[in-house]
Amino acid sequence: MKIRNHNISAIDIGTAKTCALIAEIDRENKIPIIKGYGVVATKGIKKGTVVNIEEVSETISKASNIAEEMAGTSISNCYVSISGDHIRSINTQGMIAISRDTRTGLGEAREIEQDDIDRVIEHTRAVPLPVDRQILHVMPQEFIVDEQSGIRNPINLLGRRLEVKVHLTTYSTTVASNLLRCFKNADLSIDGFVLQAFASSYGVLTANEKEYGAILIDIGSGTIDVIVLRNSGIYHTGVVNFGAHLVTSDIAYMLRIPLESAEIIKKSHGYAFAGMADKEAFFKIESSGNRPAREIPIARLAQYIEPRMEEFLREAFMEAKKADIPLSNIPLLVLTGGGSL
Numbered sequence: 366m367k368i369r370n371h372n373i374s375a376i377d378i379g380t381a382k383t384c385a386l387i388a389e390i391d392r393e394n395k396i397p398i399i400k401g402y403g404v405v406a407t408k409g410i411k412k413g414t415v416v417n418i419e420e421v422s423e424t425i426s427k428a429s430n431i432a433e434e435m436a437g438t439s440i441s442n443c444y445v446s447i448s449g450d451h452i453r454s455i456n457t458q459g460m461i462a463i464s465r466d467t468r469t470g471l472g473e474a475r476e477i478e479q480d481d482i483d484r485v486i487e488h489t490r491a492v493p494l495p496v497d498r499q500i501l502h503v504m505p506q507e508f509i510v511d512e513q514s515g516i517r518n519p520i521n522l523l524g525r526r527l528e529v530k531v532h533l534t535t536y537s538t539t540v541a542s543n544l545l546r547c548f549k550n551a552d553l554s555i556d557g558f559v560l561q562a563f564a565s566s567y568g569v570l571t572a573n574e575k576e577y578g579a580i581l582i583d584i585g586s587g588t589i590d591v592i593v594l595r596n597s598g599i600y601h602t603g604v605v606n607f608g609a610h611l612v613t614s615d616i617a618y619m620l621r622i623p624l625e626s627a628e629i630i631k632k633s634h635g636y637a638f639a640g641m642a643d644k645e646a647f648f649k650i651e652s653s654g655n656r657p658a659r660e661i662p663i664a665r666l667a668q669y670i671e672p673r674m675e676e677f678l679r680e681a682f683m684e685a686k687k688a689d690i691p692l693s694n695i696p697l698l699v700l701t702g703g704g705s706l
């Protein structure tokens with residue numbers, strides 16, 4: 366019997382741009398094939414959260430319409446990425462006893478089944494939460510069967526006691542309700558929320574990189590998302606409450622030019638390390654009002670950018686250091702997001 370393929374959609378509302386994606390999941394090979402995407406400038410978001418419902422609803426409609434047109438299909442529901450300083454994360458653990466099985470003659474131990482794994486993970490959700498918080502993800506780091514730690518998949522192992530260490534993230538229900546309203550206005554229902562840093566790690570890191578360990582820093586326009594992975598588990602996720610838009614506003618302030626011009630200059634002539642900029646090179650700012658045209662050294666522009674980039678990385682590292690594992694054990698640092706370009 367031929368198993369039918371089905372579509373899956375996702376929307377990332379960034380502070381600067383919103384992306385909608387429609388993919389077809391090949392049921393036999395389970396491989397997603399991208400059918401359409403739409404990218405538009407975001408309106409109505411600040412630092413990852415909704416500040417204007419109407420503008421965000423319109424942004425969602427625009428991005429999804431473009432993706433639908435390209436895919437030749439319409440969508441009614443989608444997964445949505447979520448970020449912002451309302452996200453909290455903790456590492457916690459759960460434990461269950463594996464019930465005795467006398468039939469096998471193996472004493473009290475018995476084979477661990479999927480049901481046990483689900484149950485022990487469910488136990489970790491029993492953390493006290495304020496009324497305005499909900500659990501976003503519970504991501505297993507390792508299982509411990511009796512005294513044996515470091516187990517990634519305990520299925521079929523014999524044991525009496527099953528423990529799991531997890532990374533648990535929560536989000537503000539108020540922030541999520543505002544997002545829900547925007548999607549409702551755009552005639553879309555939400556299949557589920559996905560933490561932006563978690564989504565970035567899926568998009569950017571290979572399975573091997575997640576296994577050996579990586580710090581992934583996603584420098585967006587309004588937020589910097591940080592995720593620390595090791596042994597394919599997540600040890601920390603965090604959000605720094607500012608991003609690359611600050612570089613643009615610094616340039617606008619220092620050169621007394623509008624933000625739109627600063628954004629163009631940053632992308633065309635900006636260097637994160639002042640030492641890399643050509644000392645002899647200049648760029649031109651056209652005359653405006655009674656201010657004459659100016660020639661600015663590219664090296665001076667880099668001097669405005671460098672301290673901000675240093676601050677971004679310092680803050681991102683402070684966030685990453687909150688992981689329960691020493692960062693010296695993590696061999697890889699990966700930068701992503703528009704602000705890393």
Ligand SMILES: Nc1ncnc2c1ncn2[C@@H]1O[C@H](COP(=O)(O)OP(=O)(O)OP(=O)(O)O)[C@@H](O)[C@H]1O
Pocket residue numbers: 378379380381382383412413448584585586587588589608609610613628631632635701702703704705706
């Ligand atoms: N070529 C480039 N050089 C320098 N900066 C760039 C370049 N391209 C994009 N950026 C900057 O990257 C930022 C946008 O990044 P990105 O698209 O990852 O953000 P976002 O996902 O919309 O925002 P967030 O994740 O914070 O909500 C902007 O500040 C933009 O100026």
Ligand SMILES: [Mg+2]
Pocket residue numbers: 379380561585586702
């Ligand atoms: Mg982003």
